[in-house]
């Protein structure tokens with residue numbers, strides 16, 4: 001195996017995340033922001049044909065937007081995921097954000113679990129430069145090594161009403177294990193890949209006037225059995241994820257002018273970031 005890839009995989013396995021330059025054409029990032037702009041805000045044009053939206057979040061905008069689809073299926077990102085997991089990635093949910101989510105710290109496996117455990121990941125794509133006041137992603141390196149924790153493992157009933165207690169218990173684990181937070185201060189076009197079990201959320205947005213434009217895509221790797229812990233009080237609730245695909249009738253043409261950021265370049269950039277972080 002190539003040495004750079006070996007290091008990237010080692011980083012991912014040790015820390016539970018990696019940060020990379022996605023190599024996605026800036027025109028795609030800008031089109032995503034521009035196209036979705038009208039669907040954000042309190043007087044927004046509420047998007048139809050998406051499963052959920054609120055003023056600052058649109059779920060599965062790939063149904064209505066080719067640039068969201070292009071980010072979720074960017075060959076450069078799929079290639080890295082394939083290399084990290086040695087399994088084909090299947091994007092199954094997108095979330096577009098205009099402001100920070102301030103979402104409490106959780107593991108994605110409490111929302112979308114898999115058999116085998118861990119065959120899921122998230123990719124957080126910066127659609128603009130992200131600073132500390134914009135409510136960046138917060139994550140806890142190393143926390144992905146905690147055991148699989150479903151509601152029953154935490155002595156909780158598997159239902160929505162237990163979620164606040166789940167969050168409290170997660171906070172207790174962070175304190176107990178002394179996990180230290182890091183923040184996704186990414187440059188536009190960089191992405192952070194997180195593994196299913198890493199604890200993460202949205203940091204406080206100190207300045208609510210600012211934007212925090214980003215896209216998260218969730219992927220299953222290979223074809224695991226997907227299940228939802230929150231609906232599993234009477235046994236595991238399995239579901240068929242809806243794989244992100246072109247529903248426009250015309251297949252999406254990724255721009256030919258995509259700058260050729262090679263996989264090795266992206267790995268080098270990830271390693272550089274890690275070295276910088278260690279020397280801080």
Ligand SMILES: O=C(O)CCC(=O)C(=O)O
Nearest residue numbers: 101102103200201202216
């Ligand atoms: O972007 C954020 O603030 C948090 C996103 C997140 O936690 C998720 O998509 O699972």
